[in-house]
Amino acid sequence: MKVQLEKSFALGGPAAAAWTLLQDLEAVAACMPGARITERVDDRHVKGTVTVKLGPASLAFRGEVEVKDVDAAARSLFLVGRGTDTTGTSGAAMDLRAHIEEAGTTACRLVGAAEVSVSGKAATFGGRLMSAVADQVLQQFAANFAEKLRSLPVQAPDEPAARPAEAAPAEPAPNPPPAAKRELNGLALLWAMFRAWLHDLFPARRA
Amino acid sequence: MGDMSELQQREDALQGMGTSLLRKEDARFIRGQGSYVDDVKLPGMLFGALVRSPYAHARIRGIDKSKALASPGVVAVLTADDLKPVNLHWMPTLGGDVQAVLADKKVCFQLQEVAMVLANDRYAAADGAALVEVDYEELPAIVDPKKAMDADAPTIREDIAEKKDVGHGPRVHPNHIFTWEAGDQAAADSAFENAPITVREEILNPRVHPCPLETCGCVASFNKTTGYLTVYMTTQAPHLVRTVLAMLSGIAESKIRVVGGDIGGGFGNKVPVYPGYVVAIVASIVTGVPVKWIESRIDNISTTGFARDYHGVGELAADADGRIKGLRFTALADHGAFNSHVSASKFPAGLFSICTGSYAIPNAYCRVDAVYTNKAPGGVAYRCSLRVTEAVYLIERMIDVLAQKLGIDKAEIRRRNFVAKEQFPYTTSMGWTLDSGDYAPALEKVLQAVDYEGLRREQAEKRARGELMGIGISTFTEIVGAGPTKTCDILGIGLFDSCEIRVHPTGGVIARLGTMSQGQGHATTYAQIIATELGLPASDIVVEEGDTDKAPYGAGTWGSRSTPVSGAATAKAARKIKDKAKQIAAHLLEVGEGDLEWEVDRFRVKGNPEATKTMKEICMASHTGNIPDGMEQGLNAVAYYDPPNLTFPFGAYVCVVDIDKHTGEVKVRRFYALDDCGTRINPMIIEGQIHGGLTEAFAVAMGQQVPFDENGNHLGNSLMDYFLPTAVETPRWETDHTVTPSPHHPLGAKGVAESPHVGGIPCISNAVIDAFAHLGVTHMDMPHTAYRVWQQCHALGIDGH
Known part of the structure; x- marks a missing residue:
């Protein structure tokens, strides 16, 4: 079961800062609902877990993320993630290409394209919900990411981008954004999906 | 001669053949006193839980058992490496292939068995199974059988990649299993060249699963002191399984006891030997304590014997009057990752060549190409005698396609092509x-019963108003009762069957058979045969099956073979006893055997109605000294029956459907089923079998399928998705019959359980497609769910959306 996702989110902050933040895997993971990095293997490899809870069912994936490519000039990143859930009944894999687009001096966009595939019980039971779930996960991620970016110390927009290794966000954000929950909330997710579905159903009334 | 009412009373007291005797087994079942394999609880028993692969195709880089072994209650974790020393990590299949018992270095289908966790209780075993860490490297999967033999297709079975033959002739690709053909290709081709009319249609029999209420499982108990192995298991063929276990384990067959117990439905799903059974047995041999393994519903639908997955192409050639001159049917068969389906050795594609059906078709040819894919193994199952459903579906669909092309009525084209009564016994161009x-x-x-002409008039009116109504006909011929040992064997063992009858001094009878009831009512049907043959009341006749220590050898119950084969063995054994009884009666009455005649329940001296010996009197006498000189005491007999031919029950069905063109919803308004299974032993049981078979036909035609995504993930292996009709969805069935006895069966009986399934599926499909026939539609693949039928309406622009 595969889904292709292409998303673009507006961010309130300079492109350079967003790019720096994007390269900090721990910070990025913290923005991802239900994701956690458990071990940094080396510069390009981390191990972590992702938990998705839907009502009584809880899927906990553990796996590895590899940074395949970092292109500082294009401010783009290529990640490959792969994992199995802890009961061994499901597998998941993701190829993610993300880059930061400049949109003026204090605004930019986060543009991502991902291919997510799941197998086993996750595909059997979750396959038909996958697009909608992934959509909502990414919405929450983008909101958390934007929030985190806003909370960063302001840098001069024309200052050259700091090198990743010495990036400022190495120190944790003073106040973790409240939306960065450790687990994807199933009820909130269902509500968001229901709202989106209603919107599709009655677009005219909302116009 | 006694007066008629007295004779009738005696006859009624027997409750023999032809009576709708209530099922003797139901008293237990409806009180919850059945004993299924999961009811077996032995002291010290361990539970096994299987670790299964989430991937359809992957290499196993390693298995880490440490966390599982540390889990409370877990006793052991078995993998292929642990089975290797006893050489049981692979096992031979009934299809001539080998199958991994536990995945050896790679997995070839989703939910394949990878490891078994043994624990003190079922929950601890499940917890332990979740802690076994398997490191997989995912490989590209082949899901579409049409791509299995592509030049760049990944090799699924590396273990046999180099083998030129896996039991059924040359292979042309590593994912090719066999190519099998029947009939005369040149004759068929020439019929097509010379025919004014030809039709061709691609017709799919999708992958479905019988989904019996009871899943598969076993309790294996090996006694290290005596060396005896007892296995309680869900099996339709206990004796064959015992032979396979002896071959696999090296334990003498006399020290293996397989017990079938009560079985909650089989439908062909419980014929094969599954890895779970084998691992549980090995585990019991290793630990010396009993081991239980029971499948979950998802495991059952995902990994055990499925049915069909035949991608067919049907072609008919005919003259302008619709008389069929030639038939060419081919099928691409998706057998999954191992060729483990059950079939007679000489018939790798089963009895598919029965595809000429009820029609006199002078030139016919069929070919089946079987391939491996990354799906669970199987193929032959589901209330169907070895690929008969696929064959009958093709011919009953194609004859409709031909009628449509010629503009001939669908009943009329059947009349024009039927094998005529005077042509029987009729040898088809395929050799049956x-x-x-x-x-x-x-x-x-049937046409008269449903007022066929009236229905066609109504349909014409509705069509004029833009409404959708369909009338489906199916006039099928089944082939059941495998089979003559000269052509039919499994692992070299002929498909005969057996019955042993012991008559006690007071006239009580116990009969033991090589078959295995899964709900067919054997305890009643066999008792009725004996009651009529021996003149002893059915109520005092006990039937036992399924315990290999007690019953004589037989090939089991599948392919509607119980009545055609074991029913005949029962009659034969009873007749041996009756012959001896006659000698005793002659001795007691001091007449010659030739002076005796049989009357319901006794022998009578011809011309002297008062001189009689009842069977009960003879039973007692046979246990005394007052028997003919040199005769042994007792009234016991064993009979083995090797049928001279298969039997060919047939039927005529009509189905009427109304379809909502806006939603695609199909409503079966009427279904009229006439079955001819020859001599009818218990009409009530026959009717019950027909109701069940039609309901399963409805399930297949209207909703069942086991779909996969492009990576080989199951998309519908739980009862949330898999359609199991209840009384709410099931249409009302009207049944009828004619009686054309089999000339070679001792009772004239033919077997019936599968007919309604085999004949019912095309009848429903034909009705649905007939509703669209006036719009130029010639075929729609099953299942005819509302969404799929709506898509057809939408494509035709008649749905109003």
């Missing part, structure tokens, strides 16, 4: 000899 049949009267009886 149809023993008996009388097709035309059966069809006429």
Whole structure:
């Protein structure tokens, strides 16, 4: 079961800062609902877990993320993630290409394209919900990411981008954004999906 | 001669053949006193839980058991490496292939068995199974059988990649299993070249699963002191399984006891030997304590014997009057990752060549190409005698396609092509000899019962108003009762069957058979045969099956073979006893055997109605000294029956459907089923079998399928998705019959359980497609769910959206 996702989110902050933040895997993971990095293997490899809870069912994936490519000039990143859930009944894999687009001096966009595939019980039971779930996960991620970016110390927009290794966000954000929950909330997710579905159903009334 | 009412009373007291005796087994079942394999609880028993692969195709880089072993209650974790020393990590299949018992270095289908966790209780075993860490490297999967033999297709079975043959002739690709053909290709081709009319259609029999209420499982108990192995298991063929276990384990067959117990439905799903059984047995041999393994519903639908997955192409050639001159049917068969389906050795594609059906087709040819894919193994199952459903579906669909092309009525084209009554026994162009049949009267009886002409008039009116109504006909011939040992064997063992009858001094009878009831009512049917043959009341006749220590050898119950084969063995054994009884009666009455005649329950001296010996009197006498000189005491007999031919029950069905063109919803308004299974032993049980078979036909035609995504993930292996009709969805069934006895069966009986499934599926499909026939539609693949039928409406622009 595969889904292709292409998303673009507006961010309130300079492109350079967003790019720096994007390269900090721990910070990025913290923005991802239900994701956690458990071990940094080396510069390009981390191990972590992702938990998705839907009502009584809880899927906990553990796996590895590899940074395949970092292109500082294009401010783009290529990640490959792969994992199995802890009961061994499901597998998941993701190829993610993300880059930061400049949109003026204090605004930019986060543009991502991902291919997510799941197998086993996750595909059997979750396959038909996958697009909608992934959509909502990414919405929450983008909101958390934007929030985190806003909370960063302001840098001069024309200052050259700091090198990743010495990036400022190495120190944790003073106040973790409240939306960065450790687990994807199933009820909130269902509500968001229901709202989106209603919107599709009655677009005219909302116009 | 006694007066008629007295004779009738005696006859009624027997409750023999022809009576709708209530099922003797139901008293237990409806009180919850059945004993299924999961009811077996032995002291010290361990539970096994299987670790299964989430991937359809992957290499196993390593298995880490440490966390599982540390889990409370877990006793052991078995993997292929642990089975290797006893050489049981692979096992031979009934299809001539080998199958991994536990995945050896790679997995070839989703939910394949990878490891078994043994624990003190079921919950601890499940917890332990979740902690076994398997490191997989995912490989590209082949899901579409049409791509299995592509030049760049990944090799699924590396273990046999180099083998030129896996039991059924040369292979042309690593994912090719066999190519099998029947009939005369040149003759068929020439018929097509010379025919004014030809039709061709691609017709899919999708992958479905019988989904019996009870899943598969076993309790294996090996006694290290005596070396005896007892296995309680869900099996339709206990004796064959015992032989396989002896071959696999090296334990003497006399020290293996397989016990079937009560079985909650089989439908062909419980014929094969599954890895779970084998691992549980090995585990018991290793630990010396009993081990239980029971499948979950998802495991059952995902990994055990599925049915069909035949991608067919049907072609008919005919003259302008619709008389069929030639038939060419081919099928691409998706057997999954191992060729483990059950079939007679010489028939790798089962009895598919019965595909000429009820029709006299002078030139016919069929070919089946079987391939491996990354799906669970199987193929032959589901209330169907080895690929008969696929064959009958093709011919019953194609004859409709031909009628449509010629503009001939769908009943009329069948009349024009039927094998005529006087042609029986009729040898088809594929080589089968149809023993008996009388097709035309059966069809006429049904057409009259439903007022066929009236229905067609109503349909014409509705079509004029833009409404969708369909009338489906199916006039099928089944082939059951495998089979003659000269052609039919499994692992070299002929498909005969057996019955042992012991008559006690007071006239009580116990009969033991090589078959295995899964709900067919054997305890009643066999008792009724004996009651009529021996003149002893059915109520005092006990039937036992399924315990290999007690019953004589037989090939089990599948392919509607119980009545055609074991029913005949029962009659034969009873007749041996009756012959001896006659000698005793002659001795007691001091007459010659030739002076005796049989009357319901006793021997009577011809011309002297008062001189009689009842069977009960003879039973007692046979246990005394007052028997003919040199005769042994007792009234016991064993009979083995090797059928001279298969039997060919047939039927004529009509189905009427109304379809909502806006939603695609199909409503079966009427279904009229006439079955001819020859001599009818218990009409009530026959009717019950027909209701069940039609309901399963409805399930297949209207909703069942086991779909996969492009990576080989199951998309519908739980009862949330898999359609199991309840009384709410199931239409009302009207049943009828004619009786054309089999000339070679001792009782004239033919077997019936599968007919309604085999004949019902095309009948429903034909009705649905007939609703669209006036719009140029010639075929729609099953299942005819509302969404799929709506898509057809939408494509035709008649749905109003």
